[in-house]
Amino acid sequence: MVHNRYIIISNIMLIILLLIGFTLIELSSVQQYNTIVDQKIESDLYQTALTIESDLENSASVQLAVASYMAKDDTVRHWLENERYASTAAIIHYLAEKSKAFGYDRAFIISEESRDFYYDRGFLRRMNPNDPRDRWYDLFTRSGITSHVLINLDESNDYALSIFTDCRVEDKQGKLLGIIGIGKNLAPLWEIFDEKEKVLGQKIYITPVGEIRTSLNTSIGHYVLHEDLMEKLDIDEDLLENSTTGGTFSTIGNQRIFIKRIERFGWNIIVTQPDVSLIDTLLASFRTNSVYVVMLSVLLVLMSVLGMRRINRKLHQLENIDSQTGIPNQLLFSDQFKALNASEFLNPCSFFTLTVDDLDSISEDLGIAYQNAILNIVSDELMKITDQHGIIGRWERREYIGWLDMSPDNAYKLLLRLNLRLSERDKKIPIQVSIGITNARNNRNLPILAMQAERAMYRSIRNGSGLCTIYDPEIDGIVSIIAAD
Template structure:
């Protein structure tokens, strides 16, 4: 709840402070001379533009980095590698799903054992340290950091330059298993450059650590290397040795103001360049920039608001929901469980609980693989959900266990619900993916007593489940009062 309150307050205060500060500075600057206006651009407007563009680039890089990190920690990836990279189609489908889910330009995995380059379209090749196009892999595997970013031609489509996030995949002992990641089309960054050049009327481009231009807009008319630009070549060593700075240079009787900032994720420098105007044009442009800049501030704040909201909702969903079954996560459920019991105690309402365990689930995993095991979990969760009310809560408690809380429900009704669930699982999950599995589940049912804790209620439900499993499974058992008294 506090996050929802802080975010609008932060955006509102930031907007008010930026608007007041920018308006005050612009109005004061209107009454000063030509040099003061240029100084204002150098110390305020130009750094603000540079910082805004830098923030946008960082934001665009955040998602592919996060996605690559999740891929590197995915249990499917680890299991598939440890099983000897059998069924390459599984990895192909996985990469294609990642590519579609996160709207990535490409997704890939290169195995340390086989050196095969897996792609969403299939196995493209085997990387070799003798090929220049594959040097990125051998550089990434030797790098000390978990991930690195490089700009290169896409192996699947050599006509498109792609920004790759290369993330190491390691086992529990830290042994390298391969490199996995996603690619972001360079056109995304070029579109960002075009947007800000149009909005601010300034030239924006990127250079590498040697001073060569690596990314620019369609209207860029400069040289391909800053060492080839008269005036700029004199300050090039200082630019390339400083993480950020403000500089002035003259070329053909025209003065330029530039703001530089190093982007460590890309090993590039962001260059924002402003051309000094005559006094008359600066005075006219001042009012135009005032209007445009205020509009940009509003747009940036709106983007900030919606971006923070989107990431917040995504993070909350990831934290509160089991990604496989869609049930509540155990962390989020434990707090909700206590709230439900507190409310029931105050209102004298009944609350019942059901603990579900899939019978012989480990055997299914061992005999048919974890993917089929995941399918069983998903189907069981679907059956359980279909038999619940909107007020009921389903939680994935453990690997193959589900815990259900039924507010305003007596034990007798909970018993009927559990029995219906048990029958539907037994009848509907006999065949999965053309495999005769005969999936069943055991159930433990208990009703909350106003004198017990959440731990006590869960233990009684667990004991009921234990009796059901002891009686050859595939049945429902009800908790006893004696079990409660001994807890």
């Protein structure tokens, strides 16, 4: 009886110790996971803002260049200098011609002398300094700047939300004659933003910063005024006013927020995404399961060994998941490779390595944050295209490695999509990878496979960026070099 009592007591103590240890380990694991999730959320927010900035910069820069060209046209200057005697039909025809030639929705001109507003279809109205709609004109002309970009309603096109670029027109002595500009409907760009929100689970806003950009006094679509954004997100005004071009992360409630300023246009890009936390869910689960644990104490003792093994495996995985990209490192990949069933090597299969081209030069030009963002993009796209087809891992700082359950030719077709998807992710700095593939059928020797694939990869690098090279181990040589983009 005494012996049995000691066994029962020791089992209960063991259960308690296991529960305490398991709880602490799980809490630590969740905290680590939360860190990884937080880094992933920040990376996603940053990349979305960067993409939006690039889209806006590209669109507005071309539009601004066209408006600047029109502002320097002698035809425009001559008409404004002789407006009283000049033909209005001539300037309307000029605006219509340029609008059609450059593919914009609207072209317009405003005379400083008469304050008459003409557009590519005729006379719109006379500007009124006491009309809030026309406040932007006086703010712009008094500012001394030669051009600017703003979002406003197009009165001549059913008040469609549009992006306008305005440029000063001056005579040869620098006297202001008026302004000329062009407008483009924002609906196509808004559709792109809507698609990003749907796919990424994010919210995208653009808000003006500065007096000149506030001619639109209402929030429409993704364009949101400060006061509306402060109410919607419960965000502090100082956070909006003190934004930087590098961007600022913030957490408000259950939302992660990234604010990035486009200094050139005086806009803030705000991207939000729900934050993720597992602590409360874990604690609630433990409270519920504790009753069953006590009732099944004997069963838990028998299962303790299995539980410890599970913990060890989970810890091993967590310790060997790359904290930056969220994919297995070299050690964990080696374990996963060894765990593959031998029968899988009897069927067509392949092994690959790839590296990000020009990563050092990108890091030197744009900084380590942009380099990390590129690595996250490559990892994210690589995980997507290889999902259900094999295993992947980080091999070196910039290299990736993987095993696929398909022939080298089919592996090439699959990995071809990687460069295509990467080229669509970042238009500002094209991302390319060089790839090496080898046949892994009947070969479970990881070092040899890695060496063969690396030989092919380095051949790709030597022959130019964005290439894919296939190595044939049966002839111990390179079979083919194929452009991967």
